[in-house]
Amino acid sequence: MKDDSVKHPQATAEFLKDRAQAKWHDSAIWWVRQKRDAQAKQLPEWEELRRLAREIKAHTLSQLDDYLAQFEANAQKNGVTVHWAADADEHNRIVHGILAAKQVKKLVKSKSMLTEECGLNPYLEQHGIEVVDTDLGERIVQLRHEAPSHIVMPAIHLKKEQISELFHKELGTEAGNNDPTYLTHAARANLREHFLTADAGLTGVNFAIAETGGVVVCTNEGNADLGTSLPPIHIASMGLEKIIPKLEHLGVFTRLLARSAIGSPVTTYTSHFHQARPGGEMHIVIVDNGRSDILGNEDFYQSLRCIRCGACMNTCPVYRRSSGFSYSYIIPGPIGSTLGPSRDMKKHGSMAFACSTCGSCSNVCPVKINLHEQLVLHRKKAFEQNLLPAGKKMGLLAMRFLTQHPALFDLGGKVMRKVVPIIPESLTRHSAWSRAGRDVPPMPAQSFKELYQQRSQNKKDKEGQQ
Template sequence: MIHHHPEKAKLFVLDDERAHWHDKALWFMRVKRDRAAATVPEWEQLRTAAEGIKLHTLSRLADYLEEFERKATANGIQVHWARDGEEHNRIVHGILEKRGVKKMVKSKSMLTEECHLNPYLEARGIEVVDTDLGERIVQLAGEPPSHIVMPAIHRKKEEIGELFHEKLGTPKGLSDPTLLTERAREHLREKFLQAEAGLTGVNFGIAETGGFVVVTNEGNADMGTTLPPVHIASMGIEKVIPRLADLGVFLRLLARSATGQPVSSYTTHFHAPLPGGELHLVIVDNGRTEMLSEAHRRKALCCIRCGACLNTCPVYRRSGGYSYSYLIPGPIGSVLGPHRDLAGHASLPFASSLCGSCTDVCPVKVDLHHQLLALRQEAGEEKLLPFGKRMGMKLASFVMARPALFRAGGKVARWVLRVAPGLARVGPGAVWLRGRELPEPPAESFADLYDREMNGKPEVKP
């Protein structure tokens, strides 16, 4: 997995027109986010508060989960616990099987992606329809989402038109987003009306009130939870917040960070099942308690899945969601994936220039680029670096620890580059030189110039 990201990224960059199209589309989201954030004078204080609330909650998570469970149960919500994805899927399937459900609609949940719920249920004869438009597009195409908020951001409208022509019978050549969306509305309306159960993710669980909040723009979570009598919600343990009032802080940040909207169209608070219906909540660990046990990893669990770090990341924008080996792409995925399985995602901590834009854009101040840097050290300690890189750094360190060797070596190298510049192409400079020139090597180093300057001798032009 060491070469995974660079190789995929290289292919993405090769299609220059598309790579720039992708970059501009996501940069546009960043611009919209900036404009939306700028309308809130207390933006930075909100970020600090949001971070603080999350860190506080994580530091007392067992207590808050128990409070949440107690109150949710009193509200008539059936609470289930799952250690891992497999157990989560088993619980969901058990609920559906007991009620003879054959058709389920689902709104966006990265957790169910993480648990691979869809294939699990499909293998057991249950139709699962993703109802978020972007998710439905990638589901019809047989692809995973390439972005956590805009799952089909990598597809051009003409390609979606082609897909809809094939799968939903739209006229060939139709690529107008309004008309394609209209067809999807019609198609999914039918699915909503037929569904016997609806599954949603959870944006926030509220310990104080024993309820949870689901946020969408399309209203798909609402269609899927107000028509069928059974609602199942899947929630990672880190989604709990202490109080209802804390939502005031998070909801001011979430949509502005995600899409540049002041708030999403629908922010639905569930505290009880439909009259005569059932409401199940599955609380899932799947590796989170382990991540929580280590202070330096804990912060990654503050993430509220807004996707702002993807939109701002200059590497994500130019390499696309599928260049990342983990199902969540971009900076947050490059932290979460390796936290789970470093060897399996060894290229991800390096798929970053460490520019820090992700850290500054994050509404809950996850120190993403510093986590990436820390993960690089772990990769080094676990001997996951490519041999050449490790040897190169060993050699460089050896030389740099010996100033006389460094100065002599530098002098020789500069001389070689001046008299035989072609030689650079066979050394470690070869990759650099593929798309760039090296700087013109000067005859003298700074140390030489320094001596002359301090001794009052004039500088010799190289």
């Protein structure tokens, strides 16, 4: 499980202590951003696709209740059982109820950030059900008892040597064999056993189509397909924002999703599920868990357009240099830094400040969420709720006052310019400005205001003489 008590500045400072590892992390993820650019560049209509995706999602969210009702009715017509969960706890109870009714002992799961959000794995394990994550990255972090550090590449924080070591311990692979193909085959063989012996399969949902009542799951490993084809029960868990109105809209999103996420033209598998296979059961659990509150918030409702591609993480210079574990919320990076504070400002407030407001995230976002602006809007709430550190708040209030009193502001500036040069370096070395290796700027003798006044005076004098 994720440590939700971490504070971004401290966790990142810790992460950066191993600069070599941090640089590797940055480069590995930047490489994915470059792959995304290369794919996007090949589509002359890229920006038009983003605009369309944004508008389809915006329209859907404006009539979400109608589309959800339509989706439910059509799914039921297909023989699917639809469940509604107001929160994480209800979601977990519903899933457990379905599994318990059929005496399920083992559940295979494909990638689902929603079940991470709901804490489904520990809940089911407490109730005696074995849960096996079948996405390779998810499996790796599950074996390490870690949370995913990225929403699309859950084990991106690990090098192949670390995975080799883990597989040696957990799956009995050769010690020191770091060959990715060898390791992948070992994971595959191990997962095959679980697929064959599971009693039920759970998937996430990338898109739910109101018109057809079907759900679409995108994976690159085919694990969702095996997990739903072998066991007789398929449970699909979805956040209520996953709806799109019609099948004809899907292409806009599938063209954007894999290109944005990993720089591939399409995911290897784009699977459509409409009904249970003969003799089986299919359930869809539609989860709110705070989404309705976000939908009702004029500053943050746009975050519900998110299709969980992770492109904002890959481009974020902060995420790349701090890793997913420096963020307290289960979803890290820019999108997590708006969703986390929306969920719990007290717990996740530090995430809203983990941003230099460079705006790159808003530009890569395939559904054009104003991500960097949302973080600044969350800071407004943090300030209003008095969650800023006391010293910082005092500083801001002083700044607020001085901004309205330019003469005092200028005096303060002058004092700074005179005093800073005479402070011994041993005292400034530990300041927030300097402590990580940044010298204070040279202090000019005169401010521009002073120079300008002199210049104006000189001009006047000159004119007087003439």
